[in-house]
Amino acid sequence: MKREAVEPFVDVEWCKQNRRRVVLADVRWYLDGSPGREAYDGGHIPGAVFVDLDRWLSAEGSPLEGRNPLPAPHDFALGMREVGISDDDIVVAYDDAGGVIAARLVWMLRATGHNSAILDGGMASYKGPLETEHPSRPTGHFTAKPWPSARLAEIHELSTEANLVVDARNRDRFEGKQDPIDPRPGHVPGARNVPCRENLDASGKLHSKAELLRIFAAAGIASAENVISYCGSGVTACHNLLALEFAGLGRGRLFTGGWSQYGHALELPVELGPA
Known part of the structure; x- marks a missing residue:
């Protein structure tokens, strides 16, 4: 039986209509290192489980692979089981940043054939009282699957003319005006x-x-077919990929290492200024 496809973004009303089929996932995470778990414990949408990005959605970072490389499929599956997510669940993920962080979990689930979406508007779209209790869910039945190579890009592909490389970072970091995190300012030429x-x-x-x-047309994007999306470390780049899919332009590829990998590769050229 073919599974129903879920759009990459859904709203609160959709969640209410499908509440028996949905697992809400709180994926708050902060670049400055502030603990998302503390934010979750302080108040979350009722019934939501907490998914720790550093623990379950990323392997240990390094200059060679970037700050947030994809975890081993087994580790990802273990995390999903631990929080009570199973293969057949529809996971709707949110954060307090409009979904740009939650996009990492949603992309990982969708890339491996699971139904998942971002809660449009994030926490702010939920108008009811928050709760501090942790939901009691049974251990999930989640199958480990390899990351699909067709959805990923390698660092050497960023310099290939056949690909359209898209940077999801804020404009000041893209243009090299400042970069408080990575070793070199600028962007992929x-x-x-x-x-x-x-x-x-x-x-x-x-x-x-x-x-x-x-927005995508202004950047010269008419199709996601040859798009490679990157950001600082493969988190917010997922939001652009999901937005492309939502807009009907297809599925691009993720360069997980992002600028945190590329910037450490000192032999590779860097470009400054606007595109």
Whole structure:
């Protein structure tokens, strides 16, 4: 029996209508190292489980692989089981940043054939009282699957003219005006800048499909077929990939190492300034 496809973004009303089929996942995580777990413990959407990005959605970082390489499939599956997620669940993930962090879990699940979506608008879209209790869920039945090579890109592919490389970081980091995290400022030569946070409106909700198409067209993107998305370390780059899919442009590929890998490869060229 063919499984129903779920859009990459869903709203609170959709979750209410499908509440018996949905597992809510809180994926709050902060680049400055502030613990997402503390934010979750302080109040989360009722019924949501906490998914620790550093523990379950990333392997240990290194200059060679970047700050947040993908975990081993076994480790990812173990994490999903531990929080009570099973193969047949529909996972709707949220954060307090409009979904740009939660996108990492959603992309990982969708890339391995699981139904998952970002809660459009994140925590702010939920208007009811938050809870501090941890939901009691049985251990999940989640199958470890290899990361699909067709959805990933390697560092050497960033310099291939056949690919359109898209940088999801904010414009100041893309242009090399500042970079407080990585060893070199700038971006991959020839990359286009589509800051993932600009996929959202002032309320933190995703723009309409028509507006997303306009944003991507302005960056020269008419199809995701040859797109490689990167960011600092393979987290927020997932938001651009999901937005491309939502807009009907298809599925691009993720360069997980991001600038945290590329910037350490001192033999590779760097470009400064706007695209």
